[in-house]
Amino acid sequence: MVTTIQEVYLENKDTKTFLFRYPVKIKPGQFFMIWIPDVDEIPLSCSYIDDTIKGITFRRIGDATKKLFELEIGDKIGVRGPYGNGFNIEDGKILFIGGGTGIITLTPAVEEARNKGIDTTVIIGVKTEEELIFEERLKETGSKIYITTDDGSKGYKGFASDLAYKLLSREKFSSIITCGPELMMKKIMDIRNDIPMQASLERYMKCGIGLCGHCVIGKGLRVCIDGPVFNHQKLEHIKDFGLYRRDASGRKIFFK
Numbered sequence: 001m002v003t004t005i006q007e008v009y010l011e012n013k014d015t016k017t018f019l020f021r022y023p024v025k026i027k028p029g030q031f032f033m034i035w036i037p038d039v040d041e042i043p044l045s046c047s048y049i050d051d052t053i054k055g056i057t058f059r060r061i062g063d064a065t066k067k068l069f070e071l072e073i074g075d076k077i078g079v080r081g082p083y084g085n086g087f088n089i090e091d092g093k094i095l096f097i098g099g100g101t102g103i104i105t106l107t108p109a110v111e112e113a114r115n116k117g118i119d120t121t122v123i124i125g126v127k128t129e130e131e132l133i134f135e136e137r138l139k140e141t142g143s144k145i146y147i148t149t150d151d152g153s154k155g156y157k158g159f160a161s162d163l164a165y166k167l168l169s170r171e172k173f174s175s176i177i178t179c180g181p182e183l184m185m186k187k188i189m190d191i192r193n194d195i196p197m198q199a200s201l202e203r204y205m206k207c208g209i210g211l212c213g214h215c216v217i218g219k220g221l222r223v224c225i226d227g228p229v230f231n232h233q234k235l236e237h238i239k240d241f242g243l244y245r246r247d248a249s250g251r252k253i254f255f256k
């Protein structure tokens, strides 16, 4: 449907949130296909979940997100979805690990977990302090928050996966939920010590509904409908996890 942007928030110099009316039920971790008139249609996670109002939060990096960044209150966007499976939030003590824009996808899951009274710890990993988003929003949930920056400008100096390793060796968690650069998620998979894990993957999407086959990984899994969230049992059998993705033309792009 075509909806009107009702509120706009500048989260950092390259990241904005749009809120719009979209009265459907959504699970954290699900995504929309967002149509930007005259430019493209791209997948974006649902970053705010309220009964009638939903949100997207996006980083400007290419043609579609740059055009989206220019839109204002009152402008229209096309929204399809929600699509994908979303996270399963189960009782216990959950460690959330978000790298870069991955924290956008995780934040509604942290909020749902806290609403259910679950004990939550969140690692927000960014390259530098300027890239931080949702710090206050996550603090308001009452979660234990850790920040990591690659350059040491705030919090722990190093990668989110390095701090995760330290936390996992001194605290007991019942599950791990992660979203971010795939090499980071692969590292977490390697250090998880038998703790159940869910990871939200990104692949190039065209249809978003399982028809075009563009987002296929492993042995015929479609990230748009079988994912984007995969548990460790599935990830263990996906050979391309942490190895490569495909661009718009289907060419392999190896992670480095």
Ligand SMILES: Cc1cc2nc3c(=O)[nH]c(=O)nc-3n(C[C@H](O)[C@H](O)[C@H](O)COP(=O)(O)OP(=O)(O)OC[C@H]3O[C@@H](n4cnc5c(N)ncnc54)[C@H](O)[C@@H]3O)c2cc1C
Residues within 6 Å of the ligand: 031, 040, 041, 042, 043, 044, 045, 046, 047, 057, 058, 059, 060, 061, 062, 063, 064, 065, 066, 101, 104, 105, 201, 202, 203, 204, 205, 206, 228, 247, 248
């Ligand atoms: C399930 C899912 C959820 C996502 N959620 C968010 C989010 O909440 N916030 C956010 O900032 N980004 C999110 N992304 C990434 C977002 O889709 C890309 O940043 C966006 O499509 C870039 O488009 P562009 O034209 O601005 O950049 P381009 O210059 O065209 O591309 C920049 C990068 O984005 C990737 N990309 C471009 N088009 C697509 C596409 N149709 N499908 C998948 N990847 C694409 C490219 O492969 C490239 O790596 C998500 C991606 C997926 C698959």
Ligand code: FES
Residues within 6 Å of the ligand: 204, 205, 206, 207, 208, 209, 210, 211, 212, 213, 214, 215, 216, 222, 223, 224, 225
């Ligand atoms: S995007 Fe078309 S099958 Fe997944």
